[in-house]
Each structure stands twice: as structure tokens, then as C-alpha cells.
Amino acid sequence: MERIIDMGGQRYRYRNLGALMAQATPLRSGDELAGVAAQNAEARAIAQWALADVPLADFLNEALIPYEDDEVTRLIMDRHDRNAFAPVAHMTVGDFRNWLLSHQADTATLQALAPGLTPEMVAAVSKIMRLQDLILVASKCEVVTRFRNTIGLKGHLSTRLQPNHPTDNPTGIAASILDGLMYGNGDAVIGINPATDNTSAVTTLLKMLDEVIQHYEIPTQSCILTHVTTAIEAIQRGAPTDLVFQSIAGTQAANEGFGINLALLKEGHDAAQSLQRGTVGQNVMYFETGQGSALSANGHHGIDQQTLEARAYAVAREFSPLLVNTVVGFIGPEYLFDGKQIIRAGLEDHFCGKLLGVPMGCDICYTNHAEADQDDMDMLLTLLGTAGCNFIMGIPGSDDIMLNYQTTSFHDALYVRDVLQRSPAPEFQQWLEAMSIMDPQQRLLVGQQLPAAFQQALSP
């Protein structure tokens, strides 16, 4: 449906809701590359006025990508909960922003609302919000998930320990795991990006992580970030698999580019659940996303990258994941040009995911060809911590020697926990204390000596 707004004696027309959403999106290079961005700053600001006037209910009647063409649209529409939507059903996007910021929208109210919201609604409202709005509203949300520990409770911040090595060398990986554990990291997951998708190699890594977790009785879970089909095969071969990983996107076409569809994700989910390896819960999926992935896979349908990213969370939500990670600065400057764009995107993704009821974490990261540096990452880290982000990455010295990008370090996690009074997952915190890695005030204890249980690592 065409939409029209008259502003300052000028008439502005939008071909359809998707075009309006794209023009209202804060500037980013990926939308310019796709040719969907507003022509100039004024056009963008006017599109935001027009978007604020759109009733939320319109998103249920006007699919951005046709229902017949796209299984993600079908998932969003078919799963929409009209009863949960009722409290905001009469609102426009602009009203919805006001209501979200109001004291009426508290934690319990937002949790009850989540099944009534679609990705397009939350993406729309995010486009007319400042960073402080995104932070304030997200900080009111609470999405808690469980496997061998409890992630996402208010006042807690977890980390993925990411011990990547360019050749999957077991000693090199073990050295990075030790480093991370001694810095109190690893409660979200110990997760490796393997150098190969080979099922046997993946199985070997799964066994390695399983033995470490069992030997030290660490209340955490492992994951090898390989294609879902490889994980299913590994499970069939008896590999000790905690979490099944997959990169996902917000359109059927982009997911096909990843070699997946909803049926395959369900198969992966069911395979992991059949093992019943969780002790306090059975959230068994780990998803990664990122703005720009749909354009990169040539499956964007003329929709802006932030809206498509929010649609990926509807895919995630369907499979009750333990962790959803927006890998915000990994894709490169053709999608998010600089620190400013990366920071905003990270906060938008976290906000949209949380409102939809998804356990959002963020890989706060950048590549060396983006206009960004450690100062930008410190800003995003501090802001996401304030917003109540469920988890971040932890890697030795911020340097991923396998994927060639920079993400947050073990030290960074301690910084943000200290400055914002956040703790690790409660079960993991108890373990850190029992192992004499941290004291009850969350100060690291490890000095000249390794804790007793770990001394064998340095014995010849």
C-alpha cells in the first residue's frame, strides 16, 4: 500500500511499508549499498515522522515480504499471538515508543507482550528511538534461559569463552581455555569456531570440550560452531553435543544461502534435545546473526538490513535458544561503516531481540578495514552492559587469530562486570569461588600460583 506524508509544503510518497521502513532507518552503508536508504538526511527524518504514524496493526495486514514467497513471513504471521498483542493493538509506532518508555511497561508487562510483537513492529519503533531509549527499554526486559546454568538474570552478564585456533591445535585451544577460566570467563558457553567443517574433526573437538567440562565439573556448556548438518551427523555418531549452532538470517532466501530452512533447524534442535544433556534446562540452540547477512546472500527483497535482522530473531525464537548472538561488526564496512554505525546497530539488535523475547548477546567486534577501534568497542560494551545484554564474547587479548577480527577480551568482561556491578551466571559464580579463581566480591584471586585443580596444566 502506498503511503503519503505532507511536510513543509512538500509531498513525500512511499511505495509500500518496506520502502518507508528503509527510508526511516538511521544511516548505514549496507542500506546505501542495497539502494534502499533515504536520499538525504531530511528525507530520512521525514520518513521517521511518517513511520511514527503507522498503526502497529498494519504490520499484521501488510507483509514486507509476501507470505506466499517466504517461510519466515509465514512463521511470523502464523505464530503471532493476538491476545498478547491486545494491550498495544490500538497504538501507532509513535504511541508504542511512548508506551515502552512509560513506567507502565515494566518487566512483567514486556515479557507478556513479547509473543504479540512481530519483528517488523519492534524494528519500526527502534528506528524512531535514540540510543538511550534503546538502552532504557531493553534494560527493563529479562529473558532467562537454562542448560547447565542460568543465563540472562538481571544483574548478571555472561561470556562465551572463544578459544579459537587457526589449525584447531588441541594444546593451543586448551591454553586459551585455561586463560579464559582463570579470568572468570566461559559461563555462556565454551564455543569454538573450527578450522574445518569435517565431521570427524568436529567430533574430536566436542569430545575435548566435554572432557574438560566434566573433569572440572564446570557448570557451563560447549559448542562447536559448525553447520547444523554437521552437528546432526556428529550427534548420530554419538558425539557429546551440548548446543547445536547455526548462522541464521531473516529471509527464506538468505537462509537458503546458509544451506538451511526451518525444517532443518527443527531437526537440529530435536537431535540435541534428544540427548537431554542439560541439568537445569534444555535450551539447546546457539544462533548467530548480523545486519547485512541477507544482502550479502542476495536475499534482501529491498528491505533494510536492520528490519531483516529483527526477522532473524523470529526464526531464533521458534527454537527456544540458549543464546542468540548478533556478531555486529564482523561483516565489514560495506554494511556498517564505522564505530558510530556499529554501536547503534549493536544496541538496536539487542533491543529488538529482547522485546521479542530472545536471549540476546552481542559479539562486540570490528574488522581492521572498518573505521573503528578499541574506544568504539569500549563504548558499545559499556552501553550494552547498561542495557542488560545477556552475554558477550571473551577472547585472549581481543585478538581472534582464527577469524582475524577483534572482539571483547577476558579483561573487558571483568571491566564491565566491575563498573556496572554485574555477576556471572549464579552457578558459574559459585564454581569460580569453589575453585579459588574469584572471591565472593568477584575479585580475581589467581596470582603467582594456579589454583590447585589446575596446576597439572603446567606440570611437565
Next chain:
Amino acid sequence: MTKHITAQPSAKADHASPVTPNPWSRLKHYTDARIGLGRAGHSLPTEAHLTFQLDHARARDAVHQPLDIEALSTLINERQHRAIPLHSAARDRAEYLKRPDLGRRLSDEAIQHLDQYRDTHREDCDIALIIADGLSARAIHDNIAPMLDTLLPRISEQGWKLGPITVVEQGRVAIGDPIGEKLKARMSIIMIGERPGLSSPDSLGIYFTWAPHSGRRDSERNCISNIRPAGQSYAAATDLLIYLMLEAERRQLSGVQLKDDSIVDSQLGDGRQGNLLLPH
């Protein structure tokens, strides 16, 4: 006044130092990961922080350093090959970074240049060899001479006819497709500066494509990555490339279907070997 500064901000942690070193720092022997950095409170010690800043500066410089066309042409001529300098459709680095599509296409001048070459050189070739800056000109400057000296003799050994060596500014991997097509080459090899890592600003990548033409998908190429003095050796990269080319000639294709799936279960162990976290 001149003061000589030693580049060791906190040379040794002693009793009075606010830095807590990590007793496992000797495990650095097993990985390039930045483990065992120690801590000041919970934060990075000065030395580790400044090391990171210096490495990031080097990686940034590698992205923005221009390709030295003249030196590369000389180097190629010295090896008895013709060098053709070309430019992609991306005018400068800023445009290159924002518009990956332009880095995959030749500029109008470059197309003319190749057409003129073809007017006077009608003979087809087996291999189009392309050198492109990609995201690190430094990777080319540091690695191209030893890489060519290892590879070129192996190519002549196989009896393959090498076309002119093109040197492309602001090029991405897929620019090898229109070049290979214009030169009527049966295969293309592109040597390109990879996205620089913090610990690897000098990493060279090689992409191989059978029957190059515009519109080839990335899944139709094979990649050999991380070629640099501290990474994959020139000899190992050459061995793998020659293997892929022979296989491609036999099967008349390249890409995922040529995937080197040579890992066998017996090489992998059970996950215990080398795992220093388990009792040994």
C-alpha cells in the same frame, strides 16, 4: 635534551609492581593467541595495551597502503614475464571499502587496455595470473617475490602456458573472472592481500578458478589462505595449488566439489592428546 626511550613500558613485574603476571604465560609457546597477558587490577597492563595499539595501527596501515605498481612491474619483468597494470572500477580506497561490487569489475580504461593487448596477442593461454591489493597491499609487497619464485618453475614444469601477469589496484577476488575471460585463459590464479588480522597484517590469499568468466560464484573457487612467513609456507601453498589445478583439469571444474577432504580419522586422536587441562 634527548632521552632514549626503551620500548618496554613495564619491563619486569617485581614485588612493588601493580601488575599481576600469569603463571601460565609460558603456554604462549603453543598458540599465537594473546594469553597470559597479566593484569593491572582486572585490566590490561600497559605493555599489553600498547602492543595491541601498535598491532592495530599496523593492520590499519596495511589496509590503506597503496600498491607499489612500479616495483611490482619491475619484479615481474625481472622474472621474464610481461606485467599489465590494471585498475578496478572502484576509484579509491574509500569507494573500494563501501562498494565491493566495484572492486569486482574492471575500470573502462582497464577493459580498453586488455582489448588492445588482445589485438596484438591472439594466442590463448592456460593460466591468467592476477596480483591484486585486496585488503592488504603489504601482503603483496612482503610475499609476492618468494611466492612467484616457488610457483613459476612448477607451472613451467607442468607445461602450462602462462599469460601476462596483471597487477590490479583496488581489486577483489572476483576481478580475476573478467580478466581471465578477456585473456581467454583456461584457469585463473589470483594472489590477493587478505583481510589483515591483528597478528597477521601480511597474510596472502590465493584463489583458483577453473574456466573464469564474469558471474562465477565464490563456491566455484578454491582458496588457499594465510600464506606468510609465520603462516602457511610458499612451498605448501604451491603444492596444494598445483594439486587443485591438476584435479581441475581432470574434472573440468573448481570450487566446493574439489574440496580437499583429506583429513582421516586416524590423524585426529580422541581429543585427549595435547589437552594439557586433563591428567596426563
